[in-house]
Amino acid sequence: MTQYKKQKEKIITEPEKDKSGLIKDAISNEWIKKTPEEEVRQIYLQKLIKEYKYPQSHIKTEVKIQSGQTETKKRADIVVFKNDKNFRPEENAYIIIELKKRDRKDGEEQLKSYINSTTAEFAVWFNGQDIGHFQYSKDPRKHLEIPDIPKYSESLKDIGLYKKRDLVLASELKTVFETIHNHIYANEGYLKDKVFNEVLKLIFIKMIDEKSASADCDFRITVKEKEEIESGNGTNFRKRIESLFEKVKKDFSDIFDSTDKIILRTQTLAFAVGQLQKYSLIKTEADIKGVAFQTFVHAHSRGERGEFFTPYPILKMAVEMLSPKDNESILDPACGSGGFLVQTLNYIRRMFEKNRPDLSELEIIRNLTSYAINYIRGIDFNPDLARVAKMYMVLYDDGHTGIFSHNSLNSFQKIYDISNHKIKEESFDIVITNPPFGTKGKVTDKNILDNFEMGHKWKKDDDEWKRSSKIAAENGKGGQVP
Incomplete structure (x- = not known):
């Protein structure tokens, strides 16, 4: 098993700026x-x-x-x-x-x-x-x-012939994701949803390779392979990447369908792999991954129901105000892409790093994964956003099995059943959310409105907060972006 050493170096996420230009x-x-x-x-x-x-x-x-x-x-x-x-x-x-x-x-x-x-x-x-x-x-x-x-x-000749130990921490990932997206968009002709999905596949393939027991990286493209692809012979490269994706589909069958394929042309796939291959996504600082992923998702997934993505500083501030502990459960009943949940994981990680210097990086990762599995839950009505939230959790320390696609205004019994008994009434220590403030429609389903004493008069976002207060345990804490 790979041993991770605790990373001491502080990586600068972007150039330092001041307010005077x-x-x-x-x-x-x-x-x-x-x-x-x-x-x-x-x-x-x-x-x-x-x-x-x-x-x-x-x-x-x-x-x-x-x-x-x-x-x-x-x-x-x-x-x-x-x-x-x-x-x-x-x-x-x-x-x-x-x-x-x-x-x-x-x-x-x-x-x-x-x-x-x-x-x-x-x-x-x-x-x-x-x-x-x-x-x-x-x-x-x-x-x-x-x-x-x-x-x-x-x-x-060393380009692409990396060992796992050679992978570097990213100083920033936002422009890396944007560069890959822009290259796919310009060279494949796909609409933004397909481009978005192909980039997500690549991120998962990269991470599954980083987690493998092999000392060598299979997510790679060498100069020789690039020349072979340019001459029309990229079979070995493509087979290696597609083999990694088959493992992704098996390990994350709740995120990817067994029929999913990599639809990029080999030349485009090679470019994308070349941009990501030198990095360790797993060990890159959480804030860097957070800013990049949230920006990338935000650019592609503005919703028709009024969903929008909470700015990163607000995510961080809200979680710090609620100051979750590693034995407190947390739920976001309108989790979107999972920003609050991942920021909670960041907060718990920082708490471990500050209070437990005796723990190795591997032990911290194990503790975070255990915390995510046992204490973090999310619901979103939009199945595509729920899927993205699962991906976001995996990009950090996993625990994606606590994310579900369902209408959180439904009856508690239905939520309890759909969540495999993981979400029940008055059971969460912390409830935090930024509900979709849509104006294009009203909730008219009587089965949902019957769950609220004044359902026929309340706005939907008011219903979201009232529901949140009923999910929280007695003396629990809550936060909602107004």
């Missing part, structure tokens, strides 16, 4: 003017330092590139040098990153002009929403798109 530069540590382009640069600088592990002293920004006898008017946005002894790009450049060009074709052309005048072997085009990684050689002259750039002290 400044942003902290990751290289100089000075406050500089915040612009959309500068935010993109700082995101990628964080990745170079935190994820690729390049020394800060090897990286320079706004580097002049000499072309022939004169310097070009253009400056390279970021240059990673081979060491910190020589910062002449024509003698010592290793990686060049282009951020200003919004269009991919323009970005690649700009990189080629830089590469021809420098010693750089690798290049990246990144605009905050899409990305390309390239390898260049001059003898023979070759321009090759690759799955990723090497990490510090790695070579081209």
